[in-house]
Amino acid sequence: MSNSAAAAIFVTAELDKAIRAVRVLLAVADVTGAEVDFEATIHTPDVLSRVQAVLPGLEWWAVEGKEHGSSEAGDEPAECLPIRVFDWCRPLDRAEPFISAVADTAAAIRWDLNAWPEVPEANLEVVSQKYAYLTLTVNSRDLYQYEPSQDHTIHVHTDGADGSDRRVEWLAGRIGGRTTGRVESAPI
Structure with missing residues (x-):
């Protein structure tokens, strides 16, 4: 298993603005065969009911551990x-309904893309599926929801190698964002 370097490029208190920015980045990416992953801690029956409607067959376990329910x-x-x-x-197509369903709950939505495109004018080569990810953290500043907040953060994943900073900056520029300097390691 390897890790990606997830760089925060956009932070906003407006969820609609974050969703619009994600749409722009998805339009840039090659989404052929792309999938989306979800992570959250659910505390209330109302949120649970809404999330189950979006994700039938939901995979979960009790915060106290699987021995307490799964x-x-x-x-x-x-x-x-x-x-x-x-x-x-x-x-x-499950991403935006999930975002609506979690409401004020801290959550992470990760798009597993086919590729980030080649950008000749920025001297960027194609980034393969292995490092082509995009994560939106809702009501959290970090990938793992350890830092609940009132805002939402977009993270772009790279391999962390030379030149990946250019990719991050280029993608941030597509949405009016900038690199915040915060980079987290994420298992892929």
Whole structure:
């Protein structure tokens, strides 16, 4: 297993603005065969119900540990709140409904893209699927929801090698963002 370097490039208190920026970045990317992954900690039955409507067959486990309840064991999630949601490989059209469903809950939505494109005028080569990711953290500043906040952050993943800073800056420029200097390691 390897890690990507996830650079924060856009922070806003306006969720609609963050979603519009994600749409712009997705329009830049090669989304052929792309998927989306979800992560959140759900505390209330209302949020759980909305998330289950968006992600039938949701994968989850109790915050206290799987021995206190999990989808794998066939337990009822509403009886095990709070729960951690880790759901992978969903179609792209599930992302925005999930974002609406989580409301004020801290969550991360990661788009697993096919590639970032070649950009000859910026001297950027194609970035393959291995390092072509985009994450939106909702109500959190970090990838893992350790820093709940009232704002939302877009992270662009790279391999961290020479030249990847140019890619991050170029993508940030597409959405009026900038590199914040914050880079997190993310398993891929």
